[in-house]
Structure formats: C-alpha cells, structure tokens
C-alpha cells in the first residue's frame with residue numbers, strides 16, 4: 001500500500017485564503033480538506049480548492065516557454081517550445097528596442113487579478129513594472145475595486161486603509177451589491193461565510209441584502225430588497241440624508257467635514273431614492289435608523305456598487321454611513337486590521353496618488369500609478385507619439401475581463417510585440433510572441449501580503465511549497481527578476497551605482513527571505529521560524545480599535561468631505577438611471593465554482609447544471625414574446641452576443657444578468673480539454689466609454705441593452721462552444 005503523507009497547504013485562488021490539509025500518495029494529492037486548526041478559515045473550503053491539483057496536472061498548462069510561429073502547416077500560428085534563456089533574451093531585446101525607438105510609454109503592462117494572490121508577484125512583480133518607468137500600467141484593479149482604494153486614500157490617507165466588517169461580532173450586517181456566499185468575501189477576507197452567518201444568527205443578529213438579483217447571499221438573508229442597477233448612490237445618500245435629517249449622527253471626534261456632507265446630501269431624499277431605485281422610501285429610512293440604533297452594525301458594499309457609474313460616490317457614502325452611525329472602529333462595526341506584516345504602516349504599498357499624469361488619448365487621470373484599463377485599447381490603436389507598441393501581460397485575460405474585450409482583442413493583434421507570463425494560451429495571450437509559464441501555487445511558498453490586510457481576524461500564516469518545482473521550471477519572481485534585470489541592462493539605465501545595486505539585490509532576494517526580514521522587523525515580532533513551526537497559522541486575535549492612530553492623513557484625522565467626490569454629486573443630481581424605453585439593464589454575476597475567466601476547463605468545477613444563461617424576469621420575457629430556454633440576441637452600444645435565456649423571478653424586472661468571465665469561444669486557443677462552460681463574454685457588451693468618473697473604474701453593471709429573439713440562422717455562442725482556455729483574471 002502506498003505511503004500516505006499529510007501536508008498543510010493554502011488555497012489562494014480567492015481572497016478567503018483557506019488553510020488546507022492535503023493527503024499525498026506517491027507524489028499526488030489524494031485528498032483535500034479544510035484545516036480545522038487554521039485560526040482564520042477554521043476548516044472551511046469550497047469546491048475550488050480541489051482544482052489546485054487540476055491546475056498542477058492540467059494537460060493544457062504550459063510548462064516551458066513557448067514562442068508563436070506564424071503560419072504553420074494549416075496556415076495557423078503554432079507554438080514552439082524554447083529555452084528559458086532564449087525566451088528571456090527575446091523579451092528583453094524586444095522591450096528594450098521598443099523603449100529605445102518609441103520611448104518608455106510605448107510599453108504597456110497589464111497585471112491580472114492572480115498577481116495579488118502570489119507572494120512572488122507582490123514582492124517582485126511590482127518592482128519589475130516600476131523598473132520599466134512607463135505611464136502605461138494597467139491592472140484588474142480598475143475593473144473592480146478602484147473606488148474603494150480611491151475613497152480610502154481620500155478619507156483615511158492610504159489606499160489600503162479599507163475598513164473591514166467585524167463580522168464575528170456584528171449584530172446587523174447590511175450587504176449592498178456583494179455576494180459573499182459565492183465569493184467568501186472580497187475586500188473582506190471571510191472564509192466560511194456561511195458558518196459565520198449562522199453564528200451571527202445564533203447571537204440574535206441579522207443580515208439585510210440590497211441587490212437587483214436574489215443572489216445566494218440574498219437567499220440566505222433575513223431581508224432582501226431589489227435595487228435597480230446603478231441607482232445605489234441615490235439609496236445610500238438618502239440613508240445619509242435620513243441620519244442627518246433626524247439628528248441621529250454620532251461620529252467620532254477625529255472626523256472632519258461632516259457639516260459639508262450633511263449639506264451635500266440634503267437634496268437626496270428617500271422619496272427620490274425610491275423613484276430611482278424601486279426601493280421604498282420607508283425601507284431606506286428604516287435601514288438608516290437601524291444602522292444607528294443597532295449597537296454593532298456593519299454596512300458593506302462590494303463589486304455591484306463599485307463597478308457602476310457612481311462607484312466612488314457609493315463607496316464614499318458607505319464610509320460616511322458607517323462613520324455617522326458610530327460604527328467605524330467599533331467592535332462589531334467596520335474596523336481596520338493589524339497585520340503581522342504591515343504593508344500599510346511600513347509603506348511597502350504606497351498611499352496612492354491621483355492625476356500625476358493622464359492617459360494620452362482620453363486624458364484620464366492615473367491613480368496609484370495606473371491608468372484605467374478601459375482605455376488600454378485606445379492607447380494601442382490611436383497613432384501618434386506615445387502610442388503603445390508592446391504589451392506585457394502577467395496572469396491576465398483582459399480580452400474576457402475588461403470592457404469591449406473584442407476591441408482589445410483586435411488591438412493586441414496589431415502590436416509590434418507582446419509577451420505574457422501565464423500558465424495558458426488564452427484569449428489574450430494567444431497574441432503574445434512569447435509566453436513564460438511560472439510554477440503553480442502548490443509549488444511555491446506562500447505568505448499572504450494582501451489578504452491578511454483585509455481579513456476579518458488578525459492572523460499570520462506561512463505555507464511552504466507542497467511540491468518541489470521541476471528542474472526546468474521557474475517561479476514567477478524568478479521570471480520577473482530576469483525580465484527586469486535583462487531589460488535594464490540592455491537599456492543601459494543610468495542611475496547611481498548604489499541604487500542600481502540595491503535594486504539588483506532586492507530582485508535577487510527570494511520572496512521567502514523577504515518575508516522573513518519583514519516579519520522580524522514588524523510590530524508582531526514573529527519570525528519565519530515560528531511560522532514554520534506553526535504552519536496552521538498564528539492567531540493574533542480579533543480586530544481591534546486602532547483609530548485615529550492608524551490614519552495616514554497628514555493631520556491624522558478622517559476627511560469625510562473630499563472635494564473630488566462632492567463634485568461628482570452634481571453629476572449624480574443630473575443623472576437618470578432609468579433605462580430608455582424597451583431597454584433592460586445588464587448586470588454580471590459570479591458562481592462559487594467559477595474563478596473569474598479561468599479554470600473553465602476543469603471538469604470537476606464545470607460539471608452540474610449549466611450556469612451560462614442570460615437570466616431574465618418572466619414578465620420581461622412575455623412582453624417581448626420570448627420563450628424560456630430559447631436563443632436571444634443581447635445588444636448594447638458596443639456589440640451583440642447570443643445567449644440562451646432562462647426565466648427567473650430571482651431577478652428584478654427590467655434587469656438581465658450574464659456571468660462574468662465567460663466567452664471562451666474564440667479561434668486560436670487550442671487546448672486539450674473541451675469546455676463544459678459555454679456562453680458569451682459579458683465584456684463584449686460592456687462599454688469602455690462609460691466610467692466611474694472620479695476613479696476611472698470600469699462600469700460592468702447597469703449596462704443598457706436590448707434583448708430580442710435571435711435571428712433564425714444566427715449562431716448563438718452556446719452552439720459554438722468548443723475548446724476553451726483555462727485563463728486567469
């Protein structure tokens with residue numbers, strides 16, 4: 001009988017960072033369980049944890065660098081394996097040539113979501129990007145959570161001072177546009193959300209959800225109310241209006257500007273919110289009163305309220321509501337974490353800055369050194385000085401995950417050069433000249449620099465690699481190091497020798513050694529040795545009160561009335577969120593077994609009931625004479641996709657929903673395993689011209705569309721589902 005070995009691991013596929021107990025037999029994982037001794041995840045896992053093994057063994061996964069050779073025997077591009085040295089040199093030569101001939105901004109970088117889940121990407125990826133000194137840096141941040149970061153920067157002085165609901169002690173949890181039952185939290189690392197919700201109920205607490213769809217979280221809630229997509233700002237401002245109008249505000253002493261806020265929200269009454277959102281004025285008032293009256297209450301808004309036209313106003317209003325209700329920095333309210341490696345306190349991650357430069361074509365301001373991803377295609381396609389001619393993507397698939405992905409697809413095809421650091425040939429990386437595949441999560445050491453900062457409990461955990469990497473494999477940080485150092489050498493970057501040596505030394509220091517140094521010198525005084533002895537993680541206790549000391553504003557006070565956000569209220573005042581006659585409002589959705597646009601070739605995650613359908617209310621279907629289950633054409637300003645419609649009263653009237661991260665049916669993506677996940681890309685409908693103006697974040701929710709029966713002969717994407725990529729982003 002084969003010998004069994006138990007190893008502790010971590011799943012870092014999503015923000016919940018669950019601790020794992022793995023059983024290995026003859027070098028293979030035979031069982032994946034949650035680790036009950038993990039002080040944060042407490043034994044929880046979701047079905048995606050099982051897929052860690054699938055990724056490692058995936059026949060579709062690249063294991064060596066590949067170069068695209070145009071026009072093989074069938075006239076199609078072919079991928080040819082090459083050595084690491086040759087690949088690094090090819091990339092460094094091409095990036096350096098682009099910069100020499102066209103300037104630094106001719107090189108663009110796009111970082112996908114998995115970067116923040118990898119220790120090596122956090123310690124070395126960012127340093128590599130900075131070494132390019134290009135203004136054309138883009139990431140998944142601006143199609144997701146940029147409003148949170150902007151508001152934290154403006155109000156608390158640092159983009160990552162994002163208060164987290166203290167869910168383990170709250171009595172009232174109000175969720176707006178979030179679905180933690182499916183996501184296990186986002187910008188709120190909360191593994192075992194279902195278990196924590198049960199505990200909330202046992203304490204006599206309750207959860208209220210506002211969402212245009214009866215999501216998995218809404219179904220588990222004590223109360224759910226439909227809210228028209230894009231109208232949440234009216235609802236949140238009306239709640240603020242109520243608190244001020246009824247004299248209920250009880251903010252802490254260290255908050256400035258609330259008199260300005262009170263005046264600014266005066267026109268946004270509950271009746272106006274009702275007209276815009278469909279949520280009754282009485283519910284708006286009673287929710288506002290409950291947030292104040294409940295001793296420990298937390299208001300949380302996530303992707304649904306960030307990725308809309310007034311995302312920053314929404315996130316600002318949520319912060320203000322938590323402040324005026326006395327719930328900021330209060331046990332059971334919303335609190336800041338005290339992580340063992342304090343990336344905020346030590347300045348490892350910058351405070352954030354805005355508008356130091358603007359994009360060339362649309363003049364959109366940067367935030368934190370990044371431009372809005374919605375304008376990447378403009379920068380590639382528009383001729384002139386500073387035009388982007390080379391792109392490096394890292395663990396990203398923006399063709400599927402960013403607005404008007406079809407246009408970006410075309411833009412990438414016309415580049416002089418493209419390189420990718422990715423495990424797969426996906427819808428984006430198929431345009432690359434060279435792809436460099438890193439090791440997978442099971443082959444890397446991990447300490448979570450990002451999500452301990454956003455977790456509902458203070459813990460620290462170091463997880464050594466479960467498997468040794470192959471001899472001819474490279475970790476992501478080793479790839480970043482080689483690209484950065486070789487490109488800099490070719491460019492002959494002139495800088496003081498001390499600075500150059502410091503950069504080289506930093507790039508040569510492994511992420512694990514970096515963490516060891518950071519841990520020893522941080523407040524928690526943990527050492528890597530201690531964490532190695534306690535691989536389940538060290539419990540540093542519940543969230544604790546840290547304000548005003550942890551603020552990063554110059555005067556150590558909360559700035560409740562940032563002019564940038566207040567100025568945007570005039571735009572909201574004039575806005576109409578009601579769709580035009582005959583139009584519906586499109587929203588996205590996620591599923592617990594989906595990981596954005598990747599792992600759609602993983603059999604155990606894709607089996608079961610199909611989940612690609614366009615969800616539509618039965619009355620909206622009847623009004624258009626469309627039968628349940630038939631093919632429809634969905635059209636926005638940007639394009640048309642075909643989808644199979646599913647009738648459900650889980651969605652608000654006037655709203656339709658497609659899942660995020662689908663649309664793998666594109667030519668040129670050659671993979672071994674067939675898709676079980678058909679369905680079009682919602683981002684062939686989302687519109688890059690529409691942004692949350694304050695932050696530049698993409699608008700993925702509340703997109704006006706029409707839905708009509710598909711023309712006879714039209715080829716619905718559902719019929720063309722063939723081979724798909726397992727992609728990242």
Ligand code: SF4
Nearest residue numbers: 011014017018046049
């Ligand atoms: S919730 Fe699932 S995907 Fe997320 S970390 Fe835990 S096991 Fe992994």
